[in-house]
Amino acid sequence: MKKYIVVQKYGGSSVANIERIKAVARRIVATKNNYNHVVVVVSALGDTTDDLEAMAYQLSKSPSEREMDMLMSTGEQISCALLAMAVKACGHEAISFTGPQVGIKTDKRHTRARIETISGRRIRKAIADNKIVIVAGYQGVTSENEITTLGRGGSDLTAVALAHALRAKVCEIYTDVQGIYTTDPRIVPQAKKIKAITFEEMLEMAALGAQVMQARSIEVAKKYNIPMHVRSSFSKEEGTMIVKKDDKMEEVSVRGITCNKSEAKITIRSVPDRTGIAATIFTEISKMDVSVDMIVQNVSHTKHTDISFTVSKADLPRALRAAKAVAQKINAGEVLFDKKIARISIVGSGMRSHHGIAARMFQTLAENKINIDMISTSEISISCIISQRYAEKAVRCLHQRFELEA
Amino acid sequence: MKKYIVVQKYGGSSVANIERIKAVARRIVATKNNYNHVVVVVSALGDTTDDLEAMAYQLSKSPSEREMDMLMSTGEQISCALLAMAVKACGHEAISFTGPQVGIKTDKRHTRARIETISGRRIRKAIADNKIVIVAGYQGVTSENEITTLGRGGSDLTAVALAHALRAKVCEIYTDVQGIYTTDPRIVPQAKKIKAITFEEMLEMAALGAQVMQARSIEVAKKYNIPMHVRSSFSKEEGTMIVKKDDKMEEVSVRGITCNKSEAKITIRSVPDRTGIAATIFTEISKMDVSVDMIVQNVSHTKHTDISFTVSKADLPRALRAAKAVAQKINAGEVLFDKKIARISIVGSGMRSHHGIAARMFQTLAENKINIDMISTSEISISCIISQRYAEKAVRCLHQRFELEA
Numbered sequence: 001m002k003k004y005i006v007v008q009k010y011g012g013s014s015v016a017n018i019e020r021i022k023a024v025a026r027r028i029v030a031t032k033n034n035y036n037h038v039v040v041v042v043s044a045l046g047d048t049t050d051d052l053e054a055m056a057y058q059l060s061k062s063p064s065e066r067e068m069d070m071l072m073s074t075g076e077q078i079s080c081a082l083l084a085m086a087v088k089a090c091g092h093e094a095i096s097f098t099g100p101q102v103g104i105k106t107d108k109r110h111t112r113a114r115i116e117t118i119s120g121r122r123i124r125k126a127i128a129d130n131k132i133v134i135v136a137g138y139q140g141v142t143s144e145n146e147i148t149t150l151g152r153g154g155s156d157l158t159a160v161a162l163a164h165a166l167r168a169k170v171c172e173i174y175t176d177v178q179g180i181y182t183t184d185p186r187i188v189p190q191a192k193k194i195k196a197i198t199f200e201e202m203l204e205m206a207a208l209g210a211q212v213m214q215a216r217s218i219e220v221a222k223k224y225n226i227p228m229h230v231r232s233s234f235s236k237e238e239g240t241m242i243v244k245k246d247d248k249m250e251e252v253s254v255r256g257i258t259c260n261k262s263e264a265k266i267t268i269r270s271v272p273d274r275t276g277i278a279a280t281i282f283t284e285i286s287k288m289d290v291s292v293d294m295i296v297q298n299v300s301h302t303k304h305t306d307i308s309f310t311v312s313k314a315d316l317p318r319a320l321r322a323a324k325a326v327a328q329k330i331n332a333g334e335v336l337f338d339k340k341i342a343r344i345s346i347v348g349s350g351m352r353s354h355h356g357i358a359a360r361m362f363q364t365l366a367e368n369k370i371n372i373d374m375i376s377t378s379e380i381s382i383s384c385i386i387s388q389r390y391a392e393k394a395v396r397c398l399h400q401r402f403e404l405e406a
Numbered sequence: 407m408k409k410y411i412v413v414q415k416y417g418g419s420s421v422a423n424i425e426r427i428k429a430v431a432r433r434i435v436a437t438k439n440n441y442n443h444v445v446v447v448v449s450a451l452g453d454t455t456d457d458l459e460a461m462a463y464q465l466s467k468s469p470s471e472r473e474m475d476m477l478m479s480t481g482e483q484i485s486c487a488l489l490a491m492a493v494k495a496c497g498h499e500a501i502s503f504t505g506p507q508v509g510i511k512t513d514k515r516h517t518r519a520r521i522e523t524i525s526g527r528r529i530r531k532a533i534a535d536n537k538i539v540i541v542a543g544y545q546g547v548t549s550e551n552e553i554t555t556l557g558r559g560g561s562d563l564t565a566v567a568l569a570h571a572l573r574a575k576v577c578e579i580y581t582d583v584q585g586i587y588t589t590d591p592r593i594v595p596q597a598k599k600i601k602a603i604t605f606e607e608m609l610e611m612a613a614l615g616a617q618v619m620q621a622r623s624i625e626v627a628k629k630y631n632i633p634m635h636v637r638s639s640f641s642k643e644e645g646t647m648i649v650k651k652d653d654k655m656e657e658v659s660v661r662g663i664t665c666n667k668s669e670a671k672i673t674i675r676s677v678p679d680r681t682g683i684a685a686t687i688f689t690e691i692s693k694m695d696v697s698v699d700m701i702v703q704n705v706s707h708t709k710h711t712d713i714s715f716t717v718s719k720a721d722l723p724r725a726l727r728a729a730k731a732v733a734q735k736i737n738a739g740e741v742l743f744d745k746k747i748a749r750i751s752i753v754g755s756g757m758r759s760h761h762g763i764a765a766r767m768f769q770t771l772a773e774n775k776i777n778i779d780m781i782s783t784s785e786i787s788i789s790c791i792i793s794q795r796y797a798e799k800a801v802r803c804l805h806q807r808f809e810l811e812a
Binding site (some may be wrong): 018021022052055056058059060061063064066067068070071073074077078080081082084085086088089095096098101145147 | 424427428458461462464465466467469470472473474476477479480483484486487488490491492494495501502504507551553
């Protein structure tokens with residue numbers, strides 16, 4: 001019977017204490033005994049990352065990024081060594097490796113490096129020796145032997161990149177939730193675990209505020225068509241498969257609903273309606289290193305128009321300064337802002353073939369007396385900016401309207 | 407003005423918390439500003455090593471030595487990154503390196519590796535760039551890119567080996583005591599800090615129970631003639647220089663007194679007095695992986711003799727089993743043991759030229775009604791085994807008799 005390679009990634013909460021490490025070790029050995037080769041990627045234990053970061057900021061207001069990488073990469077090295085010990089204590093041979101040891105080569109951008117190549121030679125050798133391999137997530141090494149880290153979601157990225165390099169059958173992402181839900185279960189208790197979702201739907205949901213997965217690792221999985229399985233390390237239930245769209249997949253118009261309260265809205269009033277004016281505005285704003293999300297410009301019936309856009313709340317002060325400066329320069333009117341907004345989005349690749357989804361969304365909000373401030377659409381999503389106070393209500397009524405309940 | 411390289415090693419207690427790390431950083435920068443290049447070797451913060459070890463033993467009764475090295479080496483990586491941040495926060499350029507990054511190549515003996523070569527290329531480059539270099543102590547890497555640790559006293563060893571590789575002027579060992587004392591100040595409050603001591607005296611004192619320094623690093627320092635300066639990280643006072651013997655050094659017959667209570671004594675009675683009998687006994691005992699320290703066999707006036715020897719208390723059960731087995735085999739008498747012994751030693755290279763030192767030691771003990779159980783001498787030391795209850799008294803009266811008081 002041919003053995004497949006399974007890559008499993010365990011997040012920090014899955015290995016937060018000795019008992020959980022032991023439970024994860026048993027799970028790994030069970031997978032291995034079920035006719036698989038297992039390569040495990042592990043994050044730092046529980047709060048290690050926060051503790052290390054806190055020490056760094058007690059010593060320096062702006063610690064060097066190179067030294068931060070030296071420091072932070074130890075968290076995953078600790079957890080991979082401990083997990084290897086735990087697996088061995090279960091009676092199976094295991095070996096741990098740091099990112100540098102398995103040849104995860106990155107560029108030189110400390111604290112947010114990108115993987116360039118993976119050798120994987122040592123992993124293949126260990127697999128050939130029938131060992132369970134435990135790799136420290138989130139880290140790599142430059143061509144000059146400098147230690148780097150991959151930034152947020154880095155361990156997921158390590159797992160997906162290894163799954164690709166090793167031609168793994170699946171990349172399992174173990175976390176503290178059961179999978180991807182139709183919406184946040186804290187808002188809608190009837191939210192349902194999604195059995196399967198396409199890469200592009202998952203990317204859209206991540207971009208629009210779903211917290212479970214970072215977009216970076218999904219992009220890589222999509223590029224190389226690596227099936228991902230997001231599931232809980234505390235249960236044996238199947239989680240959510242993230243896969244390439246295929247015919248067998250259940251066709252629904254709306255896969256999930258997201259809610260994002262981290263943005264603020266800026267409006268520039270009475271912008272002279274002439275060619276190139278939008279380019280002028282957003283060039284000035286991007287110079288302030290602000291990334292703009294949704295942009296809405298209405299068709300104007302006069303010589304002037306209003307332009308609205310959203311930015312992350314953290315960027316608001318800088319974005320406002322830039323907007324005011326450019327408004328003066330182009331002789332526009334006043335600049336307004338609103339921090340109390342929420343972006344509610346419905347996502348589903350079925351929208352391409354189903355008509356009337358947008359109308360149904362707007363109608364549902366209207367029936368519930370929720371005013372829509374801005375609208376934006378992509379091929380597989382529709383987003384509305386509404387007042388933050390109606391955010392939960394909007395999610396609940398849309399979840400019901402699109403029949404997503406369990 | 408030519409700049410010299412100073413290697414400084416800071417132990418775990420010197421960097422036990424944020425405030426101490428900051429104080430050490432200021433000290434390093436002060437040394438650098440005093441026309442030196444500074445290369446720092448640092449141990450793991452305070453209790454990190456103990457904490458990591460405790461986790462490992464919760465997961466496995468006998469964790470793999472390779473995985474222990476993966477785990478334990480993180481402690482020094484954390485402290486070197488934090489110390490580099492602290493130095494930078496003091497306004498001086500600094501860079502941290504792991505043992506592998508500076509090319510500390512070792513053999514493959516995990517948890518007790520020996521340094522084979524040091525490249526030091528990256529350190530020289532950083533020094534040329536006028537940076538303060540911080541190196542993680544206690545660790546190295548094999549030719550197969552496996553992480554190793556150097557065992558007890560490993561960071562001192564890293565410091566001395568780097569001092570040699572970089573042709574440093576001095577290797578400063580910062581600790582939580584003021585230097586090497588004539589004897590343990592907890593026993594004799596009048597114990598005096600020794601200004602200078604020879605490598606061989608220090609080696610003898612370490613072997614006979616002085617706690618401050620491990621023998622391994624002193625052996626390397628002696629081999630390459632690297633002056634060591636043992637001093638406190640909490641004070642600016644000079645500590646103790648460990649150097650090659652030279653004419654300028656104050657000539658004393660006794661440099662220091664040590665007391666070691668970690669051994670037990672075994673006596674095999676009525677051993678048949680024939681050629682090769684001692685070889686038979688100690689071959690059997692060494693097969694049990696017991697290392698024997700002092701051995702005394704009296705001249706026999708009958709056909710039988712008594713043989714006594716000391717072993718570490720931890721080895722006593724195994725040593726006793728071996729001794730009883732061999733006693734039966736060679737038709738010797740009963741096997742006795744005593745755990746309540748102490749070994750009191752006087753050390754000084756002046757003994758070579760001064761006569762009557764041994765007589766004076768025995769006389770002093772006799773005057774104080776302390777019975778001597780066993781005697782052993784080396785070229786520069788004399789040791790007596792006495793009852794443990796008189797250990798402190800013996801140290802005090804010898805300290806006074808040889809005029810070592812402050």
